[in-house]
Amino acid sequence: MLNPHPDLTASVLIGLGWYYLILFAMNMWWTVRSFKHDGEFRNGVPKAAFWSVVTSLLLMTSAYHFTYPPDGFLIQMPLWFKDFFNAYFSNPVLYFLLTIVGLVFMIAAREWWIKPTVAWTLLNVSLLFMGLSLTDYDFRQIVGKPDNVPIVAMLFIVAFFTWLYFTRAVDNDRRIAEGRPLFEQEDNEKVLVWPDLVYTELICMVVLTAVLIFWGIALQAPLEEPASSMKTPNPSKAPWYFLGLQEMLVYFDPWLAGVVLPSIILGGLIAVPYIDFNKRGNGYYSFRERSFAVTTYLFGFLPLWVALIVLGTFLRGPNWNFFGIYEYWDVHKVEAATNKNLSQFFWENLGGIPKGSGPSDILLRESPGIILVIGYFAALPPLLGLTVLRTYFARMGVIRFLVFSNLILWMAILPIKMLLRWSFSLKYIVGIPEYFFNI
Amino acid sequence: MRVFLLGNFLRLASPVQWQNFSGISIRVRVESSFEGLKVSVGDYIRNSQIWKSVFRHPAPTDRRNRVVVMLTNFFLHLHPVSIKQQGIALSYTWCMGGITFFLFLVETITGVLLMFYYRPTLEWAFYDIQALRDVQTLGIMREIHRWAAHAMVITVWLHMYRVFLTGSYKPPREFNWVIGVLLLVLTLLLSFTGYLLPWDQLAIWAITVGSNMAKATPGLGTEGPGFQLFNTSGYELITNASDAKFLLLGGRFVGEATLNRFYILHCVAIPLVVSGLIAIHFWRVRKDGGISQPL
Secondary structure, eight states: OOOOOOOOOHHHHHHHHHHHHHHHHHHHHHHHHHHHHTOBOTTSOBHHHHHHHHHHHHHHHHHHHHTOOOTTSOOOOOHHHHHHHHHHSOSHHHHHHHHHHHHHHHHHTHHHHTSHHHHHHHHHHHHHHHHHHTTSHHHHHHHTSGGGHHHHHHHHHHHHHHHHHHHHHHHHHHHHHHTOOOGGGTTOOEEEHHHHHHHHHHHHHHHHHHHHHHHHHHSOOOOOSBOOSSOOOSSOOOOGGGHHHHHHTTTSOHIIIIIIHHHHHHHHHHHHHHHOOOOSSSSSOOSGGGHHHHHHHHHHHIIIIIHHHHHHHHSBOGGGOBOOTTSOOOTTOOOOOOOBOHHHIIIIIITOOOTTOSOOSHHHHTHHHHHHHHIIIIIHHHHHHHTTTHHHHHHHOHHHHHHHHHHHHHHHHHHHHHHHHHHHOBOOSSEEGGGTEEO | OHHHHHHHHHHHHOHHHHTTOOHHHHHHHHHHGGGTOSOOHHHHHHTSHHHHHHSOSSOTTSHHHHHHHHHHOTTTTTSOSEEETGGGOHHHHTTHHHHHHHHHHHHHHHHHHHHHHOOOSTTTHHHHHHHHHHTOTTTHHHHHHHHHHHHHHHHHHHHHHHHHHTTTTSTTOHHHHHHHHHHHHHHHHHHHHHHHTTOBHHHHHHHHHHHHTGGGOTTTSTTSTTGGGGOOTTOOSSOTTTSHHHHHHTSSSSSHHHHHHHHHIIIIIHHHHHHHHHHHHHHHHHHTTSSOOOO
8 A cells, every 4th residue: 555645845855956966976986087098888789878978968967956847847757657566565575585686696697797887787776776665754753763783784785795795706716726825925024003004093993983963963863752651663673783683583582582593693793704714815805605604694684684674663653563565554554364383284184183172282283393304403413414514524523514404494483484384374383372382 | 472472381391492481582482484484383382291101202293203192092092003995994994993982981971961950769760861951052962972972882793794804703812702702781771771871752652661581581581481490399480570680670560769770880881891891902903913804
């Protein structure tokens, strides 16, 4: 459902004018840069010519916003696109799968998308998408919350540094393949810390101070009504950096999502240097030399941490229901929840026992799930060690390998539970609410 | 007259060089320094006993003094004297560790200033923050404090991202990675405990949601698995007035005891631990071979 708010006030238009002006300045710089580099597209069009057209269009867009155009002449995200987006992209399944596809694409096509022109185009497209989306009232309501602004910034910053990593890693991978010295090894003379490092630090501090002061003036820190234990806000959200964990509550009970899994994440991070036996890739960027380690980390950081925070912050509304980015946060939105436990599947659907007359003993009732879970954590590691991960097992030794494989299995339980929930409406694999023991 | 007094003062400060000058001659010196004379007021100050007691050597303008400054200055001695060029390239380090530390300093300074104003009681907490927003001249300290806190969480993640992607946790730096993970946790806890202090709806409900997790701690929470093991016949060890959530909140709900508890954690306890760990972290960076580079 779209919010019918009339939404483009003068201040929003002026803000967008500035937004496009910044985009214009960025692309101006880029045009000059491509002019100096003097490149051409495959069809012979000089890159600088193309970018100068983009730049001038952005300047015109910016100027147009400053004239405060009347209704009907506004540059807005088209309604059909918003409807389409809300209808087909507004569910956690597609969102999560897209982040996984994105990760796979990012790794597989890394040599393509790190190219400066491609990366710059991607940046421009995402900024334009953002600018157009900002014309939507509901989008602005979520993204414009003062506490959410850092998250939007974080998205672009993480994307930038991921690009930087892949640029340098691909470069080093090529150098290694061709037997040339690493990028880090070239021109690597020792320099004096004063002035080379000390001045960098000083400039960094001055710039940061300026940024913080500007940020503090431009954006007021949030302060809502005085605290009241009577009025529960809907949705009640944890601080933004814990929203990935809060999102896990959809799939796991609090004892797992809020206590065990965070502890495992931290334990796993601490264990990283002790289970990574790969001696290569120490002190320089590379991908091919440690593709497994990097892929695992990227998987944990990008889809499972950053993307879940975005999901929890921007896309979860009242009653923790999923809302599209252009959707009104309707408190009365109802989502059918008819999830069943594995024991119900086993005894009722598979065994044909009528509902409610399954085994009364808890352990017997839940035995299918218990066997599955024990098998997953106890039987799978040795099995993996003897088959797929034989080389890892041989190089790691028993203890290291058991820790490693268990951590990987713990990492996998979230996507596994997600898939089971989405495909079979599975609530709990083991469900013993009598003892709060639900998995 | 003022010049004269200044001259006397300077003469006291550095008797050797300026014995022969009166206050008047200082003024002459100031003016004539523009004509290329070697001795100026700046030189005079730098030659004074006070200055020399603080800075043990001349300005770091030549190679020797650029080395010496790193060894004699407390704040600079965290650094080595010389360093590999690629090791300090911004595209290599991303500067995220340094930025995190700088943000920690910003948080400390703005935080101490805020502590002068803010009273962590149910009666005043919210209204003090409101006054910081609406009437206090330096109320922007609160904005800077909050935004720097958010930024610090992000820069810690990015620092970790960089360290992982360059494989810098590998031997001999394993233990420093562990300390780094602890610092990451403490950064999040610092931010979490600070989240409650404004005592508005956003604050208490975010902390309520977060601390409800503690209730589910296996064995130690009244809604977690296994706490019944401690509650044997007739005697209940784990109740809602003794479980993990109670420990965290100092009560069954987010209330005044929680505010006090989080205030102390936020302003004293965690910063102390963080400072200690940062010191070890930095020390180990140096001892483990400096900024990581190809072996």
